[in-house]
Amino acid sequence: MDRRGCGGRPKTSELEQREEHILRVAGETFLHFGFEGTTMDAVAEAARISKRTLYARYVDKTALFNAILRDLINRWLIPLDQFQSEQGELKETLLALARYLTTFALTPQSINVNRMIISEAQRRPEFGRLVDEVGRRPAIHAIATILRGRRAELRQINLDTAAEQFMSLAVDRNLRLAYLGIRVNAEQIETWVRASVELFLAGVMRQNPVVAERVGESNSAET
Numbered sequence: 548m549d550r551r552g553c554g555g556r557p558k559t560s561e562l563e564q565r566e567e568h569i570l571r572v573a574g575e576t577f578l579h580f581g582f583e584g585t586t587m588d589a590v591a592e593a594a595r596i597s598k599r600t601l602y603a604r605y606v607d608k609t610a611l612f613n614a615i616l617r618d619l620i621n622r623w624l625i626p627l628d629q630f631q632s633e634q635g636e637l638k639e640t641l642l643a644l645a646r647y648l649t650t651f652a653l654t655p656q657s658i659n660v661n662r663m664i665i666s667e668a669q670r671r672p673e674f675g676r677l678v679d680e681v682g683r684r685p686a687i688h689a690i691a692t693i694l695r696g697r698r699a700e701l702r703q704i705n706l707d708t709a710a711e712q713f714m715s716l717a718v719d720r721n722l723r724l725a726y727l728g729i730r731v732n733a734e735q736i737e738t739w740v741r742a743s744v745e746l747f748l749a750g751v752m753r754q755n756p757v758v759a760e761r762v763g764e765s766n767s768a769e770t
Contacts, residue, residue, distance in 0.1 A: 565596075566604075568594060569590075569594050569596065569601070569604070570614060570615055570618050572590065572593050572594040573585075573590045573593075573594065573611055573612075573614075573615055574615045574619075574656065574660070575593070576589055576590050576593050577612060577615065577660075577663065578656070578659045578660070578663070581663065581666075582608075582612065582663055582666075582667050582671075585608060586608070587601055587602065587605075587607070587608055587611070590608075590611065609671070612674070613674075613677060615660070616660065616664075616674065616677055616678060616681075616682075617677075617681060619656065619657065619660060620678070620681050620682040623648075623651050623652075623657075623682065623686075624682070624685055624686065624689075626647060627644075627685070627686065627689040628689075630643065630644045630647070630689065630693060631689055631692045631693055631696075633693070637693075637694075637697045637700060637748070638744060638745075638748060640693060641693070641713070641717075641744045641747070641748070642740060642741065642744050644690065644693070645713075645717040645718065645740040645743060645744060646736070646737070646740055648686065648714070648717070648718050649717070649718050649721055649722075649736055649740060650736070652718060652721075652722055652725075653721060653722070653725055653731065653736075658722075658725050658726065661678075661722075661726065662726060664678060665726070683714070686714065687707070687710045687711050687714055688707075688710070690710035690713055690714065691706045691707050691709070691710035694706045694709060694710060694751070700752060700753060701751050701752060701753060702751060702752070702753055704751060709747075709751055712747070713743075713747050716743045716746065716747055717739075717740060717743035717744060717747070720739065721735075721736060721739060
């Protein structure tokens, strides 16, 4: 018998759907009113749930905002496992990764949430620490894992540092423009991503393929 009609507890899938609904509505409320302007009462009303239900899940709006951040970060990180298992050429893997990281980070939701974090940085630095520890650090670790899989192709460098430099080079510039309200289109993203990956590889590869080819041609001519 279906217990839902008899006041039984919701099934797991229903709980997940309810959680997704609350986080989505809460996220929209925060984006509309800002952190200071948002109240738990407003979120409960917008989500059409009781305040008791909301407070049973989140003790206050800081906890609710942290949950929204973690949900956004988790959705950003999940596809990184696929990139880490790629066995193709390093250049193509890095190109695909840079495109993904940039495209997701430039979604309106991501931009608006990060703007809110920046505006609250002085009063609530824990938001920034959460994004760095739960989001950026795992992303950099994933990049470093990709580089370690091609260790034989790379110079003797600190791969964790190289991974962080790749993130700064390939992704951060377009995010900075977006935070300033400067729109970046798909063509500009692609141009920047390709130039960044080529510059990065020129610095980390044992020998630049173009240079190696020219050296080979020179040696052939001498013999």
